[in-house]
Amino acid sequence: MRLDDEAESQNVEDRRGGGGGGGFGGFGIGGKSIGIGTVIIALAASYFFGIDPSLIFQGASVIQGQPQQAPQSQAHRPAANDQLTVFTRKVLGNTERTWEHIFETDLNRRYAPPTLVLFSGATPTACGTGQSAMGPFYCPGDQKVYIDLAFYDELRQRFGAGGDFAQAYVIAHEIGHHVQNLLGVSGKVDAARRRMNEAQANQLSVRMELQADCLAGVWAATAQRANQALLEPGDVEEGLKAAAAIGDDRLQRQAQGYVVPEAFTHGTSEQRVRWLRQGLTTGDIRKCDTFAARQP
Ligand SMILES: [Zn+2]
Secondary structure, rough: OOOOOOOOOOOOOOOOOOOOOOEEEEEEEEEEEEOOHHHHHHHHHHOOOOOOOOHOOOOOOEEEEEOOOOOOOOOOOOOOHHHHHHHHHHHHHHHHHHHHHHHHHOOOOOOOOOOEEOOOOOOEEEOOOEEHOOOOEEEEEEEEEEEEEHHHHHHHOOOOOOOOHHHHHHHHHHHHHHHHHHHOOHHHHHHHHHOOOOOHHHHHHHHHHHHHHHHHHHHHHHHHHOOOOOOOOOOOHHHHHHHHHHHHHHHHHHHOOOOHEEEEEEEEHHHHHHHHHHHHHHHHHHOOOOOOHHHH
């Protein structure tokens, strides 16, 4: 990607270093403590760009706990203006300008940008404690995107999906969830999920996630129309490779050696690639209705 001329976003909250990453000693919902098993399931389910981990805590909206001073690794504390941070600010800045334009021209609405929180380890959110192990996520409750930039190392090393556009896709997917929140999709999906059994709720999650992938593609296509030099040869392939790397089927096969489609929450590699490509080739949010498609 060529981001030289891109203005950096001002909506970045840097919680790295300075004791910002409060860990939680033990936490409960309304006085009842949650078993560690629930926590692990919640983390696993929200992994790879999930939304709002608290949804998995049976609708509980508040997770209480006693903040503790988290041990901070001095050695790995990144500088606030390192290359990756600047990259993140620029991509976020571009999503703000691009979605502002799409909202105005396609929806006749104003776009309210989210805040992107950089953290390391753990951090409090309106959706409960955010953990690096969850991967990046969006919390509708506070309209913030949470990301530990160390995730990019994992994306490259463990999943073989490196490159700047793969990284931009991660941000754009989370911004896609913010767009869903602004458009009221998230609220409807949450309400519907509560009335469903687990397998049905998972299918709805898949449609939600695939729509965020499609919206990430719409962002890139629209940004490219505004600035022809933004995407470089190979960028799109990087994004598609990243989408394929984090499909539920591939992740499950890696983790447990077999695939349980009922447990899918984000979609298969094929689905994620297809919906990202749909957004990339059409550049049209109306073509991202994953809920209308018979087979998403
Ligand atoms: Zn997601």
